[in-house]
Amino acid sequence: MTSTGIRLHAPAPGWSIDADVVVVGSGVAGLTAALRCEAAGLTTVVVTKARLDDGSTRWAQGGIAAALGDGDTPEQHLDDTLVAGAGLCDEEAVRILVTEGPDAVRRLIATGARFDESGDGGLELTREGGHHRRRIAHAGGDATGAEISRALVEAVRARGMRTVENALVLDLLTDAEGRTAGVTLHVMGEGQHDGVGAVHAPAVVLATGGMGQVFSATTNPAVSTGDGVALALRAGAEVSDLEFVQFHPTVLFLGPDAEGQQPLVSEAVRGEGAHLVDADGVRFMLGQHELAELAPRDVVAKGIVRRMLEQDAEHMYLDARHFGAEMWENRFPTILAACRAHGIDPVTAPVPVAPAAHYASGGVRTDSRGRTTVPGLYACGEVACTGVHGANRLASNSLLEGLVYAERIAADIAATGLHARVPQPLPTAERPAHPLLPPEARLAIQRIMTRGAGVLRSEASLAEAADRLHRLHADARDALDENGKTAEPGVDTWEATNLLCVARVLVEAARRREETRGCHWREDRPGRDDTAWRRHIVVRLNPDRSLAVRTTDTTDFPPTLPQAQEQ
16 A cells, blocks of 8 residues: 555654554553553553543443353354444454453453452443343443553553653654554653654554544544544555444433533443433333344434434433432442533433434454554554444444454564564655644534534535535645645644544545445435445545545455565
């Protein structure tokens, strides 16, 4: 795969670090990859956009899914995952996940993660949407992500691993043969390093999380601006299935104009028996799916939106008053506190909820070892598209995917000897090859995407979104081409530019997929068309900044790298 030659406009690196591996991101995927690489004797540097414990992992409430309970099997977990994925899962990728998952969770526990236990000392398991068994391990009631993050961060610090916090990664460095040679990054604020620098390494692991900030309302933290996907595209990597953005059905409704990160009301609340009701108290999910409120997330999100449209309502309700105060306080303390902070007491009143952007099932295309289409560049966690999630992620499979595939990446880097290559990065281009958007473009992009590519989409809404995004792109491009001017380099402008990049790809893929499948809901194409569309949409960026879009011939992904480049 040839690099596009496109880079963000940024100062030349003023300092550098050498390593065998650089891991970008500090969630469950990034820190697991880093710990496993370090344990294999590889000099590893972790780069993260905020603090080590500030990624999406810490916000995960529900838990981590694995066949750990009596009577449960990986095969049953596989079946539930395939059903949720609506015909687009890579079955081999799912099989890897569910068979390696239980031991990966046990290793996480050995690392120091403390999960809630039942009275007999075993793991206390709960159930979430799409699961036919109780297989969700949780911690602190509804603070699983925070506990996993704590354990991994402590392990990284105990090893004395080199970390660079408050650093936005800008672009991939490559050598004359197109192989990975490290990354450039900008460190914000005071510290050992400041300004733009570089980490030179023959292996780069992207674990940058999602891109929920491309929409106005999301459960994702402010740092989730699609940086990893945008970096990969500029580096010439392929991305796949970006149209499949999962909207979590039950996000605390804070008003029609609420923007930014919104409080999540975990699926585990429904797993413990909460009901979705309308303003009249009617359980509208009954009869829509055999699992009612515990149907896969795309089914529940659509059910909520349909009811909202039928009743011209802004939200529905989640009723768990029957839990009582003790259960709320012990099982869901985080959610209880969030609701009460916004003037809602779920012990005495139903909770207003509506869908919001939550998880990207697509991302940078990888194989079963986490390798992308750029030699030496790996991806895991939400930034990656391994094929596990298909058209709709099964609840609580995300933490497990990050865990399992991070371990596989570390094993591959160690086994192939990739780290033995001394990187020789090409010098960065003197002239900026990519225009930067002004900071205010971020809000414009979010509103365009929410209106045109949200839960409910159509050709008309997507065409309007594509046109408005193109105008933002063209205005910035023309200003650069005509007089060499672009917005001032900085975190705000780099993030806005990354958001525009991923938004363009998402909308183009959503326009191409003329059907409704999983979490991609086309109101003008309401049926699922397996004959024409049981395929993946793959996108890469051309050197002229246009998008090259193709559809795979089958549900199988082609290999990421030619055989000659595998080592």
